[in-house]
Amino acid sequence: MDYSKIRKYRRLLKARRQALSGARRLGNHMRWMKPVVKIMAWMLSWLNPRRYISLLDWYIIKKFIGTYVFSILLIISIAIVFDFNENLSKFTQYHAPWRAIIFDYYANFIPYYSNLFSPLFVFIAVIYFTSKLAGNSEIIAMMATGMSFRRLLRPYMFSCVLIALTTFYLNAYVIPHGTVIRQQFENRYRRNKVTNAADNVQIRLSKSTVVYMQHYDDQIKRGYGFSLDKFEGKKLVSHMTASDIQYDTIAESKYHWTANNWKVRTLRGLREKIQMGAVKDTVIPMEPADLIYSKGQQETFTSPELKRYISKQTSRGAANVKQYEVEYHKRIAMSFASFILTIIGASLSARKRKGGMGMYLGVGFALSFAYIMLQTVSSAFAVQANMPPPLAAWTPNIIFAVIALFCYRQAPN
Secondary structure (H helix, E strand, O other): OOHHHHHHHHHHHHHHHHHHHHHHHHHHHOOOHHHHHHHHHHHHHHHOHHHOOOHHHHHHHHHHHHHHHHHHHHHHHHHHHHHHHHHHHHHHHOOOOHHHHHHHHHHHHHHHHHHHOHHHHHHHHHHHHHHHHHHOOHHHHHHHOOOOHHHHHHHHHHHHHHHHHHHHHHHHHHHHHHHHHHHHHHHHHHOOOOOOEEEEEEEEEEOOEEEEEEEEEOOOOEEEEEEEEEEEOOEEEEEEEEEEEEEOOOOOOOOEEEEEEEEEEEEEOOEEEEEEEEEEEEEOOOOHHHHOOOOOHHHHOOHHHHHHHHHHHHHHOOOOOHHHHHHHHHHHHHHHHHHHHHHHHHHHHOOOOOOHHHHHHHHHHHHHHHHHHHHHHHHHHHHHOOOOHHHHHHHHHHHHHHHHHHHHHHOOO
């Protein structure tokens, strides 16, 4: 008899008993975890995408997003060809380097105009894909299985969530930085005009403080013919003048200016105190960016920067902030446009009708351009006709939401 094998089997059996005993003790200690595990499993089942998105939904989402991206690439490529052909003579005239044309201009041209015409691309994608489904009788087959039109819209809405988030992120954080570079390129190589000076600049720093400069040169950050007036109610209490004033670009704190040949008149009733000197370091709550305004400047701010700028200008009592408020609200409103236009497009093209895809695309182009035009008109009303900026930004969405509701009720069910 081989006692070594018997001892080996005994050791294995003992180790197995110990492991089973340890597992039982661990199980007894971990009984309280069972409810937690059940709750977590229930939560994961609710969070599982397959609970809400079927294979058919994934098919529609992939086709919809694919058509949307393809329409962007196609139309933007055509736009680049036309734009390059139109501006080639100016690029040559002002000796624009190829690197700047590609990376400074067109690399920022693509996201800017893709986002600007995003409603058009959404409409084209929805109408093209949905009319194709309707033309192949696929929508009829889906509804024959008991699927409602509302259920058919689910994958479209999931796609719109992705498009809306992307649109907002690009509008709020990415495109403004690119717009700065693109505008600098255009000023240098297309218009050959750089805005680096301003005349007769007047800024209201607060409700009681007004600054005036006869001329400001942004290249050297220096203003000429400077004056600063402080009021108490409607009464002037302090008047400061300087032949020129220089912004300190290397100071650790902001708003640091140096006034040359300065003079301050302080008025207290009938008394007047006059102080003057050659050089005076002072803090004035304004920056060079506040003194130079260029067309489309609001598009160069990110959304947090826009919010801070609007708050700062409003606290100063400035009246020229409406275009900035419109831009801020328009970025939010434009993100919801994809939902509204998708409902309109899907409702119009879900029926199989005579005329086919061509008629639907024509209607889609017309409605898309009407939406973009309405955005422009309402923004102009906010600036010129004192229309509230939030209302101006949301007016296109409100009007087209009514159209979407009407189209949805006419959709096949």
